Amino acid sequence: xxxxxxxxxxxxxxxxxxxxxxxxxxxxxxxxxxxxxxxxxxxxxxxxxxxxxxxxxxxxxxxxxxxxxxxxxxxxxxxxxxxxxxxxxxxxxxxxxxxxxxxxxxxxxxxxxxxxxxxxxxxxxxxxxxxxxxxxxxxxxxxxxxxxxxxxxxxxxxxxxxxxxxxxxxxxxxxxxxxxxxxxxxxxxxxxxxxxxxxxxxxxxxxxxxxxxxxxxxxxxxxxxxxxxxxxxxxxxxxxxxxxxxxxxxxxxxxxxxxxxxxxxxxxxxxxxxxxxxxxxxxxxxxxxxxxxxxxxxxxxxxxxxxxxxx
Amino acid sequence: xxxxxxxxxxxxxxxxxxxxxxxxxxxxxxxxxxxxxxxxxxxxxxxxxxxxxxxxxxxxxxxxxxxxxxxxxxxxxxxxxxxxxxxxxxxxxxxxxxxxxxxxxxxxxxxxxxxxxxxxxxxxxxxxxxxxxxxxxxxxxxxxxxxxxxxxxxxxxxxxxxxxxxxxxxxxxxxxxxxxxxxxxxxxxxxxxxxxxxxxxxxxxxxxxxxxxxxxxxxxxxxxxxxxxxxxxxxxxxxxxxxxxxxxxxxxxxxxxxxxxxxxxxxxxxxxxxxxxxxxxxxxxxxxxxxxxxxxxxxxxxxxxxxxxxxxxxxxxxxxxxxxxxxxxxxxxxxxxxxxxxxxxxxxxxxxxxxxxxxxxxxxxxxxxxxxxxxxxxxxxxxxxxxxxxxxxxxxxxxxxxxxxxxxxx
Amino acid sequence: xxxxxxxxxxxxxxxxxxxxxxxxxxxxxxxxxxxxxxxxxxxxxxxxxxxxxxxxxxxxxxxxxxxxxxxxxxxxxxxxxxxxxxxxxxxx
Numbered sequence: 001x002x003x004x005x006x007x008x009x010x011x012x013x014x015x016x017x018x019x020x021x022x023x024x025x026x027x028x029x030x031x032x033x034x035x036x037x038x039x040x041x042x043x044x045x046x047x048x049x050x051x052x053x054x055x056x057x058x059x060x061x062x063x064x065x066x067x068x069x070x071x072x073x074x075x076x077x078x079x080x081x082x083x084x085x086x087x088x089x090x091x092x093x094x095x096x097x098x099x100x101x102x103x104x105x106x107x108x109x110x111x112x113x114x115x116x117x118x119x120x121x122x123x124x125x126x127x128x129x130x131x132x133x134x135x136x137x138x139x140x141x142x143x144x145x146x147x148x149x150x151x152x153x154x155x156x157x158x159x160x161x162x163x164x165x166x167x168x169x170x171x172x173x174x175x176x177x178x179x180x181x182x183x184x185x186x187x188x189x190x191x192x193x194x195x196x197x198x199x200x201x202x203x204x205x206x207x208x209x210x211x212x213x214x215x216x217x218x219x220x221x222x223x224x225x226x227x228x229x230x231x232x233x234x235x236x237x238x239x240x241x242x243x244x245x246x247x248x249x250x251x252x253x254x255x256x257x258x259x260x261x262x263x264x265x266x267x268x269x270x271x272x273x274x275x276x277x278x279x280x281x282x283x284x285x286x287x288x289x290x291x292x293x294x295x296x297x298x299x300x301x302x303x304x305x306x307x308x309x310x311x
Numbered sequence: 312x313x314x315x316x317x318x319x320x321x322x323x324x325x326x327x328x329x330x331x332x333x334x335x336x337x338x339x340x341x342x343x344x345x346x347x348x349x350x351x352x353x354x355x356x357x358x359x360x361x362x363x364x365x366x367x368x369x370x371x372x373x374x375x376x377x378x379x380x381x382x383x384x385x386x387x388x389x390x391x392x393x394x395x396x397x398x399x400x401x402x403x404x405x406x407x408x409x410x411x412x413x414x415x416x417x418x419x420x421x422x423x424x425x426x427x428x429x430x431x432x433x434x435x436x437x438x439x440x441x442x443x444x445x446x447x448x449x450x451x452x453x454x455x456x457x458x459x460x461x462x463x464x465x466x467x468x469x470x471x472x473x474x475x476x477x478x479x480x481x482x483x484x485x486x487x488x489x490x491x492x493x494x495x496x497x498x499x500x501x502x503x504x505x506x507x508x509x510x511x512x513x514x515x516x517x518x519x520x521x522x523x524x525x526x527x528x529x530x531x532x533x534x535x536x537x538x539x540x541x542x543x544x545x546x547x548x549x550x551x552x553x554x555x556x557x558x559x560x561x562x563x564x565x566x567x568x569x570x571x572x573x574x575x576x577x578x579x580x581x582x583x584x585x586x587x588x589x590x591x592x593x594x595x596x597x598x599x600x601x602x603x604x605x606x607x608x609x610x611x612x613x614x615x616x617x618x619x620x621x622x623x624x625x626x627x628x629x630x631x632x633x634x635x636x637x638x639x640x641x642x643x644x645x646x647x648x649x650x651x652x653x654x655x656x657x658x659x660x661x662x663x664x665x666x667x668x669x670x671x672x673x674x675x676x677x678x679x680x681x682x683x684x685x686x687x688x689x690x691x692x693x694x695x696x697x698x699x700x701x702x703x704x705x706x707x708x709x710x711x712x713x714x715x716x717x718x719x720x721x
Numbered sequence: 722x723x724x725x726x727x728x729x730x731x732x733x734x735x736x737x738x739x740x741x742x743x744x745x746x747x748x749x750x751x752x753x754x755x756x757x758x759x760x761x762x763x764x765x766x767x768x769x770x771x772x773x774x775x776x777x778x779x780x781x782x783x784x785x786x787x788x789x790x791x792x793x794x795x796x797x798x799x800x801x802x803x804x805x806x807x808x809x810x811x812x813x
Binding site for chain 1: 323364366385386388390392394395396398399402403404405406407408409410411412414428429432563564565566567568569570571572573574581582
């Protein structure tokens with residue numbers, strides 16, 4: 001599929017086709033609610049980059065933006081739909097996936113994309129997260145993980161690393177962090193990927209593949225939070241923090257190799273690294289498709305009567 | 312809406328929103344006269360009113376709402392989804408409503424408590440949605456299988472912040488059907504969540520119902536946006552119905568790119584949380600949708616009140632023993648009548664202020680320790696005595712108990 | 722001009738400057754209205770149009786031009802393209 005409209009190309013790569021800013025500016029004009037720009041995000045925050053990658057993924061897919069719905073919960077990540085020129089549902093803390101399930105199951109024609117955060121998704125929203133995965137409903141969840149509750153000032157989150165300083169773990173975190181992407185994997189999500197925001201092409205492709213996937217797609221984006229997480233953990237300099245994120249990340253294949261075949265020293269150095277990459281990509285029955293089959297089966301049966309039956 | 316093979320629709324016909332096949336619904340419901348329980352009658356009412364989305368979670372005594380919906384929704388091309396908890400249920404119902412379908416959820420006390428946050432969200436975002444509460448005794452787990460009326464105040468004050476709600480109280484299984492239809496129409500008309508506050512007694516009561524014909528029923532859908540996209544402002548009083556404070560609705564997928572948020576927002580729907588006037592303006596408009604229509608939302612059924620000295624004020628299940636008690640009292644020569652609220656919220660203050668001037672006393676039997684008696688007393692303004700008659704523990708008042716109460720007021 | 726910068730959108734995070742593989746960007750001397758110093762191209766820059774700054778900027782404040790000479794697209798600089806990517810050129 002290639003689009004031939006002027007100025008709106010189907011590529012974002014630096015290949016020989018090249019790009020003019022006309023495409024970039026047209027992309028911004030098409031997807032951005034310019035009246036709300038610039039964002040509320042802090043200097044050096046990665047959320048804006050996630051938005052950019054989502055725009056490029058949508059541009060690649062050439063979706064009809066009238067038929068895309070963005071759903072979010074509460075938090076920094078959940079402000080993202082407000083910047084997008086499309087239908088948006090900014091809901092209550094932790095419940096984005098539940099609202100999105102309602103939107104999608106009521107009208108499966110719509111493309112539903114969820115923006116959520118580490119606290120929103122795996123903290124208060126844990127139950128909805130688990131069941132979205134289990135149900136395998138065709139939504140794409142982009143969970144922006146900044147290892148902290150940023151919007152409220154920097155409290156401990158379910159994803160905060162051990163030992164990290166936050167406003168509610170002022171002496172160091174004594175809890176263990178969730179590995180959200182791994183939970184999605186183990187739960188059986190159709191598509192699971194994790195990338196840091198500092199490298200554009202992989203997230204763009206993953207978001208694109210996640211949207212295309214017929215099933216629950218979970219893309220975890222590791223995003224720096226200089227104001228809350230960075231500052232309190234002596235990583236406050238924006239560059240230092242972005243570099244720190246890159247240092248924590250390791251492709252899953254490499255991680256698995258080291259953990260399987262490495263020396264004890266190598267394994268010790270590696271074991272706390274964050275695995276990135278496309279972690280899972282499987283096919284399985286999807287909720288709205290299966291439900292539509294039930295409806296079809298019932299509608300094609302002769303005589304629709306009989307009703308309350310047992311009651 | 313035409314759907315292409317890749318799932319992306321091309322063009323949307325606004326007129327298709329809200330349409331449903333009333334004939335198919337009646338065919339699926341079956342016989343015109345049936346013997347069913349209250350929960351099931353609520354489901355019937357919902358389907359007849361055009362509801363085609365139910366999100367729920369099992370809870371006694373409301374599980375049959377979910378079970379009935381699970382069985383009937385696919386038959387009419389609707390959706391039943393069982394969510395992981397009640398919070399998810401109301402969330403899914405609200406999300407579904409934004410795609411332009413009539414949606415509902417149902418629960419009992421413990422689930423109702425869980426739903427409070429998202430109930431406020433539905434008010435703030437002006438989402439039409441119906442929530443059915445088959446009340447049971449509380450607090451906490453209480454007596455799951457026995458009815459009560461202990462959530463009546465929670466219906467109005469349960470969520471945080473300033474808001475208005477519409478709550479209906481059925482007294483029979485047929486009313487479960489009829490009032491659920493009304494609930495949908497009200498939700499659509501006012502773009503507000505509407506509650507059906509039934510109780511476990513009525514919910515599990517089996518009675519004869521008659522399925523109304525299409526011509527005997529009103530079915531209302533929310534007013535859709537008609538202005539062109541560049542002139543669209545989401546949260547302003549209606550353009551299609553001048554004089555109405557209810558904004559016109561643009562479903563998701565219709566191309567209007569509405570941003571919906573629970574934050575205090577401006578007319579464009581964008582967050583505007585810094586200044587007092589913005590919040591004041593928004594909330595007062597939302598609240599005025601209800602408070603500005605009190606006359607239309609007055610539904611009190613009167614029985615033998617014209618010459619009454621004592622008025623028995625009741626709603627829901629208690630109306631049934633109350634009626635017997637009143638008939639018995641009249642036979643004894645006591646001038647007593649009944650004022651039965653079908654709509655309990657918004658509370659009909661003006662009506663009860665007037666009634667309090669005509670009678671000497673009001674008896675308020677409730678299956679709780681006194682809830683609706685408070686606004687009744689407030690409305691009476693000291694003009695007459697207001698006496699609660701609370702009974703808790705899952706047993707309905709006996710007519711003799713209410714009769715004793717009436718005699719005590721003389 | 723090879724890049725276009727929305728000066729008032731810039732929040733001065735400096736990621737573009739730090740991450741440019743050819744060190745073609747530096748802080749400008751003039752503040753924007755919010756008090757940040759947006760980036761600008763260095764005088765002898767060898768920008769090769771890799772567009773990493775455009776893609777990574779959290780505020781969408783940079784756009785990268787490609788010079789067109791008589792309909793033929795030419796990148797400024799040494800003509801070599803940006804980092805290898807398995808991403809390639811989209812669908813179809």
